Amino acid sequence: xxxxALGGRSGGGGLWRSLRRTGGACSxxxxxxxxxxxxxxxxxxxxxxxxxxxxxFPQDNNPGPxxxxxxxxxxxxxxxxxxxxxxxxxxxxxxxxxLGAEVIKVERxxxxxxxxxxxxxxxxxxxxxxxxxxxxxxxxxxxxxxSRGAKIIRELAAVSDVFVENYIPGKLAEIGLGYEDxxxxxxxxxxxxxxxxxxxxxxxxxxxxxxxxxxxxxxMHITGHEEGEPxxxxxxxxxxxxxxxxxxxxxxxxxxxxxxxxxLHIDCNLMSSQVACLTHVAANYLNCKIEGKRWGTAHGSxxxxxxxxxxxxxxxxxxxxxxxxxxxxxxRYSEFxxxxxxxxxxxxxxTVEILKVMLGYEDDAIEELLHxxxxxxxxxx
Numbered sequence: 001x002x003x004x005a006l007g008g009r010s011g012g013g014g015l016w017r018s019l020r021r022t023g024g025a026c027s028x029x030x031x032x033x034x035x036x037x038x039x040x041x042x043x044x045x046x047x048x049x050x051x052x053x054x055x056x057f058p059q060d061n062n063p064g065p066x067x068x069x070x071x072x073x074x075x076x077x078x079x080x081x082x083x084x085x086x087x088x089x090x091x092x093x094x095x096x097x098x099l100g101a102e103v104i105k106v107e108r109x110x111x112x113x114x115x116x117x118x119x120x121x122x123x124x125x126x127x128x129x130x131x132x133x134x135x136x137x138x139x140x141x142x143x144x145x146x147s148r149g150a151k152i153i154r155e156l157a158a159v160s161d162v163f164v165e166n167y168i169p170g171k172l173a174e175i176g177l178g179y180e181d182x183x184x185x186x187x188x189x190x191x192x193x194x195x196x197x198x199x200x201x202x203x204x205x206x207x208x209x210x211x212x213x214x215x216x217x218x219x220m221h222i223t224g225h226e227e228g229e230p231x232x233x234x235x236x237x238x239x240x241x242x243x244x245x246x247x248x249x250x251x252x253x254x255x256x257x258x259x260x261x262x263x264l265h266i267d268c269n270l271m272s273s274q275v276a277c278l279t280h281v282a283a284n285y286l287n288c289k290i291e292g293k294r295w296g297t298a299h300g301s302x303x304x305x306x307x308x309x310x311x312x313x314x315x316x317x318x319x320x321x322x323x324x325x326x327x328x329x330x331x332r333y334s335e336f337x338x339x340x341x342x343x344x345x346x347x348x349x350x351t352v353e354i355l356k357v358m359l360g361y362e363d364d365a366i367e368e369l370l371h372x373x374x375x376x377x378x379x380x381x
Contacts, residue, residue, distance in 0.1 A: 073100025078254065081156050082137065083144075083165040084170075085113045087236055088270065089194050090133040091243030094165055097136030104156060105325060109141040128234065152173045158186045162250055166194035179265045190253035192245055192266040218275055222292040223283060242273040258303060286325040316342070319349070319380045351377040 081092045090105075090113070097103040107113055118129040140156075143149040154177065157163050163182055165172055172178045179191045219238065224231035246268045249321040253266050275282065284290040317324050355361040355375070369375045 015118060070244055075251075076100040079160040080104065080160065080162040080250075081155075081160040083167070083177075084194060085166065086115055087133060087239040088246065089164055089266075090115075090241040091167040091240060092194070092246035092250070093137065094133050094135055095243070095247045096162075096292050101162075103137040103140045103272070105137045106144070106153065106156075106211055107139050107141050109143055112139070112141070143258070144175060144177070150177055153177055154182065154185055157182045157189060160186070161188070161190060161254065163191045164194070164246070164250070165192075169195055177235065183263065183265075188257060188261075188267065189263040190250060190257060191263065192246060192253070192268060194242060195267075195269045196271065219278070226293065237277075238270050238274045241277050242268055242270050245273045245276075257340070283325070292309070349378045349380060351375050 031097060078096075080093055080096055080103045080107045081103050082103050083091070084090055084093065093101075093103045093105070105113075111117070113134070114129040114131060115133075116127050119127045121128045123131065134313055143154055145151060157177075163186075165177075172179070173181065179193070182191055219233065221230055223233055246266075249266045249268055253264055259264055281292055285292065315323060317323055352366055352370075355369070356367050361369075366375075370377060
C-alpha cells in the first residue's frame with residue numbers, strides 16, 4: 001500500500017536509497033567521501049533503506065538514460081516528509097518542491113492544515129491562503145495521536161531524506177516522533193524543526209506567531225512613520241524569512257550528509273531568523289549604541305537582549321575597525337557550530353592568496369600583475 005501511495009517505486013529512502021556505493025568504495029566523483037552508517041531496519045511495512053553519501057550525483061547508479069539538462073531539477077529524487085502547518089514550514093517545503101523534491105504533506109484527517117479554513121477569499125471551497133503556499137506537494141491524512149498513525153509516519157521517515165516539523169519542542173517526542181526517535185530508525189535523516197524561539201531557553205514552550213516575533217525582535221519597533229505607532233509589515237515577513245532560512249538550511253543539511261554520511265537536526269525559529277534579518281540595523285545598536293526608531297521609508301534598529309540564548313550575536317576582530325559585533329546566522333545545526341566567524345574583508349585583502357591557491361599563479365606572475373595594476377593586494381598590518 002505504501003509503495004502504491006508513494007508512486008509505486010521499488011526500494012525507499014529517496015536519494016538515500018538510490019545513490020549507493022558497492023563494497024564501501026568511494027565513487028570516483030567523490031574521492032575520500034566517508035562511508036555512511038547503515039541505518040537500522042525500518043518498522044514493519046516500511047521499505048528498506050540503502051546507505052550512501054553520494055548525494056550530488058543521483059544518476060550514477062541508476063540504469064537508463066540520464067535526464068537532459070532541460071528537464072532535470074536539483075532536488076529530483078529527494079523525498080521530504082512535511083509535518084508543518086500554516087506559513088513558515090509550508091513556504092519552505094513549497095520552495096523545495098519547486099526545485100524537484102517530492103514533498104509528502106502530513107495533515108489531520110478532515111480539517112487538514114489550519115490555513116485550509118482561512119478565508120475569505122476562497123476559490124470554490126479552497127482557501128486562497130492555503131493555495132498560495134502548498135503547490136508541488138502530495139497530501140496524506142494521518143491521525144498522529146493514534147499509535148498506528150505515528151507508526152506510519154515513522155515508516156515514511158525511514159524512506160525519506162528530510163523530515164520537517166513545526167510543533168512546540170517536545171510535543172512530537174511524546175508520541176515517538178522526535179528527532180532522537182526518528183534518528184534511531186533513519187540515521188540518514190535531515191530533521192528540521194521550526195519553532196518560535198528555538199529548542200532551548202526560557203521561551204521554548206511558547207507558540208510561534210509572526211506578529212509577536214516581529215514585535216519582540218524589534219522589527220515592528222523600526223517599522224512605521226517616525227511619529228506613529230509600531231506597525232506590522234504588510235505580509236508575515238518573519239514567517240517568510242524563517243521559511244527561506246529553512247529552505248537553505250535543509251539543502252545545507254543534505255550537503256552535510258553527503259560529506260559525512262550522517263543526518264542531523266536543524267533548528268530554525270522565528271526569533272533567530274528575524275534578528276538575523278535586522279543586519280546593519282542591529283549592528284548600529286550593538287556597536288554604537290544607536291537605538292532604532294521609525295523612519296517611514298528610511299532606517300533604524302533595536303535588538304532584544306534575551307533571544308542571546310540562541311547565540312544570535314557574533315563578535316570578531318576586524319583588521320581596521322577592531323572588535324565588532326553583528327547579528328549571527330538564524331539557524332543552528334546539531335552536528336556542527338557556526339562559530340569562529342571571519343570579519344568582513346578589506347578590499348583586495350586576499351588577492352594574492354586567491355591567485356595562488358585557486359588559480360595556481362606563480363609568485364613572479366602575481367608580482368607582475370600587482371606591479372602593472374591589474375590586481376591589488378591590501379596589506380593588513
